[in-house]
Structure formats: structure tokens, C-alpha cells
Amino acid sequence: MDYVLQLILNGLFVGTFYALVALGYSMVYGIIKLLNFAHGDIYMLGGFVGFTLLTVGSGALAGGGGIIALVVVMALAMVATGLVGLVLERVAYRPLRSAPRLSVLITAVGASFALEYGVAVGYGPNPRAYPVTVGGGAVHLLGARITYAQLVMMAIAVILMFGLDTLVRRTRSGRAMRAISQDPRACLLMGVNVDQVISRTFFIGSALAGAAGVMAGAYYGKIDFLMGFIIGLKAFTAAVIGGIGNIRGAVLGAIVLGLLESFGTAWLGSQWRDVFAFAFLILFLTVRPTGLLGERVTERV
Amino acid sequence: MTNVLEVDAVDVAYGKVQALTGVSLTVGEGEVVSLLGNNGAGKSTTVSTISGLVRPQQGTVTAFGRDITRATPWSIVEQGLIHVPEGRRIFSRLTVHENLLLGGYTIKDNSLIESRVREVYDLLPRLADRRAQQGGTLSGGEQQMLAIGRAMIAGPRLIMLDEPTMGLAPLVVAQVMETIAAINSAGASVLLIEQNARAALKVAHRGYVLDSGRVTLTGTAAELARDPQVVEAYLGK
Numbered sequence: 010m011d012y013v014l015q016l017i018l019n020g021l022f023v024g025t026f027y028a029l030v031a032l033g034y035s036m037v038y039g040i041i042k043l044l045n046f047a048h049g050d051i052y053m054l055g056g057f058v059g060f061t062l063l064t065v066g067s068g069a070l071a072g073g074g075g076i077i078a079l080v081v082v083m084a085l086a087m088v089a090t091g092l093v094g095l096v097l098e099r100v101a102y103r104p105l106r107s108a109p110r111l112s113v114l115i116t117a118v119g120a121s122f123a124l125e126y127g128v129a130v131g132y133g134p135n136p137r138a139y140p141v142t143v144g145g146g147a148v149h150l151l152g153a154r155i156t157y158a159q160l161v162m163m164a165i166a167v168i169l170m171f172g173l174d175t176l177v178r179r180t181r182s183g184r185a186m187r188a189i190s191q192d193p194r195a196c197l198l199m200g201v202n203v204d205q206v207i208s209r210t211f212f213i214g215s216a217l218a219g220a221a222g223v224m225a226g227a228y229y230g231k232i233d234f235l236m237g238f239i240i241g242l243k244a245f246t247a248a249v250i251g252g253i254g255n256i257r258g259a260v261l262g263a264i265v266l267g268l269l270e271s272f273g274t275a276w277l278g279s280q281w282r283d284v285f286a287f288a289f290l291i292l293f294l295t296v297r298p299t300g301l302l303g304e305r306v307t308e309r310v
Numbered sequence: 311m312t313n314v315l316e317v318d319a320v321d322v323a324y325g326k327v328q329a330l331t332g333v334s335l336t337v338g339e340g341e342v343v344s345l346l347g348n349n350g351a352g353k354s355t356t357v358s359t360i361s362g363l364v365r366p367q368q369g370t371v372t373a374f375g376r377d378i379t380r381a382t383p384w385s386i387v388e389q390g391l392i393h394v395p396e397g398r399r400i401f402s403r404l405t406v407h408e409n410l411l412l413g414g415y416t417i418k419d420n421s422l423i424e425s426r427v428r429e430v431y432d433l434l435p436r437l438a439d440r441r442a443q444q445g446g447t448l449s450g451g452e453q454q455m456l457a458i459g460r461a462m463i464a465g466p467r468l469i470m471l472d473e474p475t476m477g478l479a480p481l482v483v484a485q486v487m488e489t490i491a492a493i494n495s496a497g498a499s500v501l502l503i504e505q506n507a508r509a510a511l512k513v514a515h516r517g518y519v520l521d522s523g524r525v526t527l528t529g530t531a532a533e534l535a536r537d538p539q540v541v542e543a544y545l546g547k
């Protein structure tokens with residue numbers, strides 16, 4: 010029983026940071042129908058920005074300041090990765106807005122390599138140990154164990170997700186995002202500065218991925234320049250499971266994926282972890298490509 | 311009468327296809343002007359050029375005394391020049407209410423948006439009944455009303471409607487025309503693109519006939535309605 014609860018907690022934790030990455034993937038796909046292959050690398054970049062900040066600031070925040078330091082670092086990493094996402098869209102994707110899909114896809118793969126090997130040049134190719142790990146105090150719940158730092162990170166992730174959901178559903182910007190995903194040209198006639206809203210979407214999506222990067226560094230205890238590759242594929246899987254382009258779907262898909270991995274690895278061994286994601290990706294793409302919460306389209310043609 | 315819109319000698323080409331050649335037209339303050347023409351004559355291209363979606367190779371567009379030839383579509387909307395596109399272009403997965411709110415995207419004052427939405431619901435009660443419904447579930451006539459209502463939220467000084475009666479039953483056509491007349495009497499100037507010349511010339515003060523990208527005829531609505539060329543081409547015998 011306590012073992013099962015532990016698996017659920019682990020699955021939920023991993024699921025929340027998959028969700029943060031999947032959200033950006035899904036938002037960008039929703040608004041401009043671009044599979045942003047570089048999105049996972051933004052997450053990796055978040056991990057490295059966090060690494061640098063924690064290393065530089067470790068003197069100031071030594072000792073018991075671990076959790077507070079982590080929160081501050083997460084916020085700064087979000088701003089940094091958000092800006093990188095914004096620049097990426099501006100220089101790599103915007104000039105290709107009306108180009109064939111394949112060209113844009115190739116550009117995205119190129120951007121992904123540029124980020125990966127850019128970081129490899131800057132930080133060296135070897136994994137780096139994260140200056141803060143989520144050790145420390147823990148809550149014991151019916152025999153299962155979750156650390157305070159994990160709880161804080163999950164809480165932050167949940168707040169970010171609720172914030173995003175409210176933004177998209179209730180605000181002027183959010184309405185514009187949803188409208189652009191349906192008909193960008195008509196949005197121009199509503200007076201929407203479409204480029205600006207797309208920039209904003211990239212900023213938000215990339216910032217969320219950056220937050221997840223810091224979480225991952227703290228959780229796994231190490232980062233490397235290729236860590237974004239697998240997570241990118243997993244975020245994509247989560248987005249597909251939930252229904253790509255759907256905000257709540259991305260979160261649901263990520264949680265489902267996190268739990269599946271947690272239980273799956275307990276059952277078959279951790280070397281199988283990544284297999285679950287791709288098995289489910291293939292399953293969903295074949296059986297239910299619109300995902301669990303795929304758009305219920307009620308369009309009259 | 312001052313002109314709210316002046317299109318001067320505009321040429322537009324889509325690649326090798328010359329869509330407009332030397333098109334000039336004006337809309338005066340408070341006026342309803344109709345733009346008639348067959349399929350492919352260049353009517354939609356003309357309004358899209360005015361609203362900044364399409365860039366002309368030659369010529370200028372002036373609205374409210376300002377040159378907007380190279381202005382962005384959103385800054386044109388901010389000035390109160392609203393284009394209701396061909397085919398309505400309702401956001402089918404947003405609710406009726408959200409569609410209306412989006413029409414007020416350039417308005418910073420939320421209470422102004424709210425009060426205009428209420429006015430639209432008063433004028434078009436069918437929309438009020440369907441406010442929580444997805445735009446895509448509306449009938450064609452309701453979608454057209456929504457498209458017009460959405461444009462009204464922006465507070466148009468000049469509204470351009472591209473074939474608002476396309477595919478609608480005669481009763482609904484009359485209703486659309488009434489709504490256009492109401493918008494006009496509330497103070498907005500109107501540029502009305504129509505193939506349905508009979509309906510258009512009833513509400514219009516003046517009109518232009520476009521043929522293969524050129525203005526071939528212009529005059530008051532009464533003159534056009536009597537013109538043998540118009541009668542033959544657009545009004546039947």
C-alpha cells in the first residue's frame with residue numbers, strides 16, 4: 010500500500026514537470042501549428058541557467074536557504090528561457106511563417122542542435138552535478154515519502170498551470186491566442202497584433218519549460234546538454250495523449266504519462282522507462298490521434 | 311462633405327495575376343457606398359487592400375485624412391476602420407460572447423466593451439439567446455449577424471462589409487440590410503460589397519461597379535439602378 014502511494018507521488022511529481030514542458034509544446038502547436046523541436050532544449054537551457062545561478066549564488070544562499078534559492082532561481086531561469094524562446098521565434102520561425110511545413114520543421118531541428126551544441130561548447134559535454142538537490146526534510150504520508158522541496162516545486166508548477174489556464178480562458182490575450190489558432194487572418198481584422206501575441210505565447214511556453222528544467226536538475230541531481238531531447242519527445246507524447254493544442258489536455262496527458270512511467274518502471278525496471286512514453290505515443294497516434302481531450306469540433310461547413 | 315475614405319489609383323497584383331488596375335473610390339462621412347461586381351472582379355481585393363491585408367503595388371489609401379497605405383491591419387482597426395470579411399470568419403470554437411469580446415480587442419476600456427456588447431444584444435436578440443453557444447453552431451444568417459455585431463463592438467467610423475448577404479434567405483437579407491441601415495444612422499459610414507445589387511442599391515447612396523479589376527461605372531444609387539448596363543448585368547430585366 011505505502012509502496013503504491015510512493016509510486017503515485019513519484020508519478021505525480023514527474024508528471025508535473027512533464028506538464029510544464031508539454032504546455033509550451035501544445036500552446037505553440039495550437040497557435041501556429043509548429044512542432045517546436047527546440048522546445049525540449051529550452052527546458053535543458055533552463056536547467057543550465059539554474060545551474061549557473063545556483064553556482065554563482067551559492068555563497069549567498071548557503072545552508073538552509075536551499076528551497077528559497079531554488080524558487081528565486083526558478084523565477085530568473087523562467088525569464089531567461091522566456092526571452093530565448095522569444096528570440097528563437099523572432100529569428101528562426103517568424104521569417105518562415107508562410108513557408109512550407111517541412112522547411113519550418115527542419116529549421117526547428119536546426120534550432121534544437123544549435124541550442125544543444127551551443128550549451129555543450131559553453132559548459133562542456135559532460136554532465137554537471139546540480140548544486141541543489143531535492144534532499145533535505147521530507148513529509149511522511151502513510152509510509153510514502155515526499156521532500157519539502159518536491160512539494161514546493163509541485164506547488165509552484167500547479168500555480169503556474171492555474172495561472173496559465175486562467176490567462177488562456179479569461180483574458181483578452183488568451184482569447185486572442187485561441188482565436189489565432191483558429192483563424193489568424195480574421196484576427197488581424199479584429200485589430201489583434203498577431204505577431205505580438207505569438208511572441209507572448211513563445212515567451213510563456215519557454216518560461217514554463219525553463220522552470221521545469223530547474224525542477225529536473227534539482228530532482229535528478231545532474232544535467233547535461235542532451236537532456237532536452239528525450240523530454241521533448243515525452244512532452245510531445247503528453248500533448249498527444251491529452252489532445253495537442255489543448256491546454257488542460259497537455260496537463261492531463263503529462264500526469265498520465267508520469268504515472269505510467271512510475272508504475273511501469275517499478276514493474277519492469279527503470280531501463281524501460283522511456284519505452285512507455287513511446288509505446289503510448291504510437292498507441293495514441295494510431296487509435297486516438299485527437300487525444301483524450303481532443304477538440305470537440307462542432308463546426309458547420 | 312468630407313471623405314472618410316479615399317482610394318487613389320490603386321494597383322494590386324497577386325504574383326502574375328493583376329487583380330486591380332487604377333482603382334479609385336471615395337466614401338463620404340455618413341455615406342453608404344456600394345461596390346458591385348461579378349465574381350473575380352476584385353471587390354474583396356479592394357477591401358482587403360484598404361484594411362491592410364493586401365499591399366498595393368501602386369496608389370494610396372487615405373482614411374480619416376491619414377495615409378494608411380502601409381499601415382498595419384491592427385492600427386487600421388484602431389482608427390475605427392473595420393472590415394467584415396467575406397464568409398463571415400466567425401471563430402467557430404469561441405462562444406458567441408467571446409466572438410463579440412474579441413471584436414473589442416483594440417478597446418482598452420472594458421466597461422465600454424461591455425456596454426457595446428449589451429447594445430448589440432439589444433439590437434440582435436438572437437445573439438443574446440445564443441451567447442454561450444460556440445460560434446460554429448450558429449446558422450449562416452446568425453453567423454452573419456454575429457460578424458456584423460462583432461464589428462460594431464470596435465466602434466466603427468467606417469465599416470466595410472464584404473458580401474454580407476451571400477447565401478442568405480430573402481427575409482434574412484432584409485434583416486441584414488436593416489442592421490446596416492441602423493449602423494449607418496448611428497453615424498458610421500459604410501462601404502458595402504455586394505453581388506445582390508437590388509438589395510445593395512436600396513440602402514446605398516452611391517455606388518461603383520468593378521469589372522476585371524477596374525472601376526467601369528459610378529453614380530448615385532438611383533442612376534445605377536437605371537443604368538442599362540447594371541440592369542442587364544445585376545438586376546435582371
Ligand SMILES: Nc1ncnc2c1ncn2[C@@H]1O[C@H](COP(=O)(O)OP(=O)(O)OP(=O)(O)O)[C@@H](O)[C@H]1O
Nearest residue numbers: 324327329347348349350351352353354355356396
Ligand atoms: N490570394 C490570391 N492569390 C492569387 N490570386 C488571387 C488571390 N485572391 C484573389 N485573387 C485573384 O484576384 C482576382 C480578384 O479576386 P477577388 O477575390 O478580389 O474578387 P471578388 O470580386 O471579391 O470575387 P467574389 O465575388 O467571387 O468574391 C481574381 O481573379 C482572383 O482569382
Ligand SMILES: [Mg+2]
Nearest residue numbers: 353354355396
Ligand atoms: Mg469577394
